[in-house]
Amino acid sequence: xxxxxxxxxxxxxxxxxxxxxxxxxxxxxxxxxxxxxxxxxxxxxxxxxxxxxxxxxxxxxxxxxxxxxxxxxxxxxxxxxxxxxxxxxxxxxxxxxxxxxxxxxxxxxxxxxxx
Amino acid sequence: xxxxxxxxxxxxxxxxxxxxxxxxxxxxxxxxxxxxxxxxxxxxxxxxxxxxxxxxxxxxxxxxxxxxxxxxxxxxxxxxxxxxxxxxxxxxxxxxxxxxxxxxxxxxxxxx
Numbered sequence: 001x002x003x004x005x006x007x008x009x010x011x012x013x014x015x016x017x018x019x020x021x022x023x024x025x026x027x028x029x030x031x032x033x034x035x036x037x038x039x040x041x042x043x044x045x046x047x048x049x050x051x052x053x054x055x056x057x058x059x060x061x062x063x064x065x066x067x068x069x070x071x072x073x074x075x076x077x078x079x080x081x082x083x084x085x086x087x088x089x090x091x092x093x094x095x096x097x098x099x100x101x102x103x104x105x106x107x108x109x110x111x112x113x114x115x
Numbered sequence: 116x117x118x119x120x121x122x123x124x125x126x127x128x129x130x131x132x133x134x135x136x137x138x139x140x141x142x143x144x145x146x147x148x149x150x151x152x153x154x155x156x157x158x159x160x161x162x163x164x165x166x167x168x169x170x171x172x173x174x175x176x177x178x179x180x181x182x183x184x185x186x187x188x189x190x191x192x193x194x195x196x197x198x199x200x201x202x203x204x205x206x207x208x209x210x211x212x213x214x215x216x217x218x219x220x221x222x223x224x225x226x227x
């Protein structure tokens with residue numbers, strides 16, 4: 001089955017700096033790669049996603065890159081703000097026959113943005 | 116106001132008791148999922164359902180059971196057979212042709 005590894009497990013940056021979180025996956029059939037942000041005691045919220053036919057996607061201060069050959073993808077947050085502090089999860093997805101998809105998650109990165 | 120609701124937010128049970136966690140969605144999504152989250156770990160799939168009256172085991176289904184009698188509802192029962200039931204449980208749903216899964220706020224279950 002799919003295996004997703006995520007690094008680093010904790011990341012501390014100064015406000016205004018950039019943050020980069022990296023993930024690798026094992027199943028070349030995975031075709032959808034979402035990133036979720038989870039605040040303490042809440043459910044994860046999708047912040048950006050990328051499909052396997054695209055190499056890069058950007059949404060304001062957030063960008064994701066995908067290297068299918070190397071099977072890795074990364075989240076880039078620029079101009080970090082204190083409200084970016086949260087746990088970030090990457091995931092790799094394979095579609096189920098009949099609808100729906102299986103998300104395999106990384107172990108999460110605790111991002112702390114310091115003033 | 117569309118979304119996924121889970122209740123209760125916190126749940127406490129004694130060891131040996133079965134407990135049912137509620138998940139309801141009004142997004143008209145066909146697929147629903149249950150995940151378990153433990154400290155410092157990613158989410159792991161317990162069960163999923165692609166359509167009413169059908170569900171499949173995920174990666175860690177032992178000690179859990181589900182039902183899908185209505186499109187809107189996908190309750191999860193944590194049975195006494197689950198050896199380490201204390202965890203944060205998350206429900207999600209998705210629509211056909213859309214890979215994005217929408218998550219509920221979660222239920223934190225503590226078994227002592």
